[in-house]
Amino acid sequence: EPEVTQTPSHQVTQMGQEVILRCVPISNHLYFYWYRQILGQKVEFLVSFYNNEISEKSEIFDDQFSVERPDGSNFTLKIRSTKLEDSAMYFCASSTGTPPYEQYFGPGTRLTVT
Amino acid sequence: DQQVKQNSPSLSVQEGRISILNCDYTNSMFDYFLWYKKYPAEGPTFLISISSIKDKNEDGRFTVFLNKSAKHLSLHIVPSQPGDSAVYFCAASANTGNQFYFGTGTSLTVIP
Numbered sequence: 001e002p003e004v005t006q007t008p009s010h011q012v013t014q015m016g017q018e019v020i021l022r023c024v025p026i027s028n029h030l031y032f033y034w035y036r037q038i039l040g041q042k043v044e045f046l047v048s049f050y051n052n053e054i055s056e057k058s059e060i061f062d063d064q065f066s067v068e069r070p071d072g073s074n075f076t077l078k079i080r081s082t083k084l085e086d087s088a089m090y091f092c093a094s095s096t097g098t099p100p101y102e103q104y105f106g107p108g109t110r111l112t113v114t
Numbered sequence: 115d116q117q118v119k120q121n122s123p124s125l126s127v128q129e130g131r132i133s134i135l136n137c138d139y140t141n142s143m144f145d146y147f148l149w150y151k152k153y154p155a156e157g158p159t160f161l162i163s164i165s166s167i168k169d170k171n172e173d174g175r176f177t178v179f180l181n182k183s184a185k186h187l188s189l190h191i192v193p194s195q196p197g198d199s200a201v202y203f204c205a206a207s208a209n210t211g212n213q214f215y216f217g218t219g220t221s222l223t224v225i226p
Contacts, residue, residue: 042203043205100163101214105157107157108155
């Protein structure tokens with residue numbers, strides 16, 4: 001069964017450093033998403049991406065964040081200058097964009113900012 | 115702004131009995147609702163959905179009920195099995211799935 005994959009599974013970085021989290025969505029999906037979950041808290045929407053552009057973004061997704069689909073398969077989330085509060089589990093998801101719009105999630109990347 | 119709420123952080127149920135997980139929302143524009151199941155160290159897994167034009171959707175042991183007037187949905191699992199032990203999230207969207215709002219989750223424990 002097709003699945004969403006994410007790399008790395010765990011990333012440790014120092015405050016102020018740039019990180020890139022990578023995702024390979026399911027191949028025939030057209031919509032891509034990033035979510036994060038701070039430990040013990042809810043899953044929070046960051047951004048959705050369709051047709052090579054951002055379609056929705058949340059308040060969390062400020063200028064420090066960017067997304068890109070550099071080739072036909074990868075979907076990346078870049079955090080330009082990481083802060084301690086960026087420490088969280090980051091989930092990538094993809095969907096076909098048709099009802100009921102279910103999203104298929106990757107296993108997540110645990111980002112630890114020290 | 116908590117648009118989707120799951121007020122029970124945890125629930126314990128005996129194997130074979132019914133599990134009922136609840137979810138409330140505030141935005142009357144929400145038109146699709148999804149339930150996800152999450153095991154530790156894994157991403158959420160889609161379980162079942164319902165659109166606002168329905169009040170019930172059933173898939174095997176899982177049934178979701180939607181009460182639009184009360185802005186409430188519930189997930190029924192019957193019979194509950196130990197493998198159902200996980201965190202369950204409800205999620206809602208108002209714009210054709212472009213953005214889903216998640217609840218805080220309910221941790222279900224099914225006791226053998």
